[in-house]
Amino acid sequence: MGKHNSVILIDYSKCSPCSGLICIGVCPFGVLEAGTDDKPQIVDVVSCTRCGVCANLCPLKAITINQNESKDK
Ligand code: SF4
Ligand code: SF4
Known part of the structure; x- marks a missing residue:
């Protein structure tokens, strides 16, 4: 569950947008x-x-890409 969705994390509290x-x-x-x-x-x-x-390129650093997602399980 949530495996794919954990690849991209968008912090909506930072995104203005x-x-x-x-x-x-x-x-x-x-x-x-x-x-x-x-x-x-x-x-x-x-x-x-x-x-x-x-x-x-996000000016507010609202996005995190989880490069290790496949190992995290
Ligand atoms: S680049 Fe950053 S601030 Fe702009 S819409 Fe995307 S997440 Fe929000
Ligand atoms: S720009 Fe790259 S890291 Fe961001 S959602 Fe698109 S493919 Fe994924």
Whole structure:
């Protein structure tokens, strides 16, 4: 349970969300989409390659990519 969802952790208390929804725009794989509150929702986690681009470019450091997810079980 929760295995895939633990790959990307979005801290909604940090996400304002930013102007332009940077993380959604930069993800090459369409993993993130804006929800009704405009904050990013994880809509296709299996396509996430954990490239880290979204986390690196988030101005508020609201996203954490769990690189070790497969080992955590
Ligand atoms: S880590 Fe890469 S593939 Fe995964 S959601 Fe972020 S930008 Fe998309
Ligand atoms: S880049 Fe960061 S602040 Fe901007 S929408 Fe994504 S998670 Fe929120």
